[in-house]
Amino acid sequence: CIEANTEVAARARQEIGWAESAQSIAPGIVEVVEGFSTEVDLPEKVDLLATEIAGSIASEEGVYATIRDAQARFMKRPYDPSSYIPYSYETVGAPATDMCHHSGGNDPSRTGVRIEAHDVTMQLLADPKLVEEICFADPWLPGSGTIGAASQLIWWIDPKRVDANRVAFTSHLKEQEAALAASGMQIADLTFDLSRSLSGIALWPRIVFDEEGSLVYDARGPKGEHQTSHWPTFLPLLASRPVRVEAGDVVRARWEVDLQDGQVMTPLRYSMACDIQGAAGRAQTSD
Incomplete structure (x- = not known):
């Protein structure tokens, strides 16, 4: 077990000690090695690597650099999918409406927000698409440069979804209806506009445990449904204010991640730009 966080490493040793005392595991079977995996050495190469280094955007916590290093230094069979748990990380995404963004409640200087996966104040406008796919046994896993979308x-x-979102927002705001009316806002008009606004492309991780894809953990439901999750959803805001959309509009996104120098401690750079083609022929672009 390799752990960089000192407090977590201490807790892991405590848990291992309890398990050994309870005879759940034999002494010496599990050892905690403290430090970043890219900075420690192991006495011998291993058959299996189990890891959890996914972010809300799957790649944001250094998985490219970490897995490339593990392939080179730790694994007996680095390009065998059975050498890894999980098999891959994915990021999926879909156009989304954020109520806080619509109301002007977000800090205008922020380019993105993290929203709990169960938070109904953000709703999706379409089914999710695959944005990133990172297979741990990939012999061509990139170490630097830029990477485009996986689909x-x-x-x-x-x-x-537009109709369902209006119902969901109406239900959420019902208790505030009198206060909204006192401010000159009618809940019917507000939710009509809200359900037709695009804040950005919501992104969340999916963990694929086997090569066949039969065992998958999705931070949201398969269609982006709300649920409790360890991972929040990340919403990059395409503009300071939401963009108006209508049912039938087409949203095309250009996604790119820059791995920079490929070092695990170097933050990645992400870019997302969208073109919106209206069903009636209007078009607009947001970055």
Whole structure:
């Protein structure tokens, strides 16, 4: 067990001690090595690597650099999918409406927000698409440079979702209806506008445990449904204010991640730009 956080490493040793005392594991079977995996050495190469280094954007916690280093230094069979748990990390994404962004409650200087996966104040406008796919046994796993999207990022604003989102926002705001009316806002008008606004492309991780894809953990439901999750959803805001959309509009996104020098401590750089083609022919661009 390799752990860089001193407090977590101490807790892991305590848990191992309890397990040994309870005879759940034999003494000496599990050892804690403290430090970043890219900075420690192991006495011999291993058969299996189990890891959890996914962020809300799967790649944001250094998985490219970490796994490339593990392939080179730790693994007996670095390009065998059975050498890794999980098999891969994915990032999926979909156009989203954020109520706080619509109301002007977000800090205008912020380019993105993290929203709990169960928070109904953010709703999706289309089904998710694959944005990133990082397979641990990939012999060509990139170490630097830029990487584009793992699939074609084209979404159609779903009229059923627009209608369902308006119902969800109405239910959420019902207790505030009197206060909104006192401020001159009608809940019906507010939720109509809210359900037709695009804040950005919501992103969240998916953990694929086997090569066949039969065992998957999704930070949201398969269609982006709300649920409790360890991982919040990341929403990069395409503009300071939401963009108006209508059912049937087409959203095309250009995604790129820059690995820079490929070092584990070097932050990655992400870019997302969207073109929105209206069903009636209007077009606009947001970055």
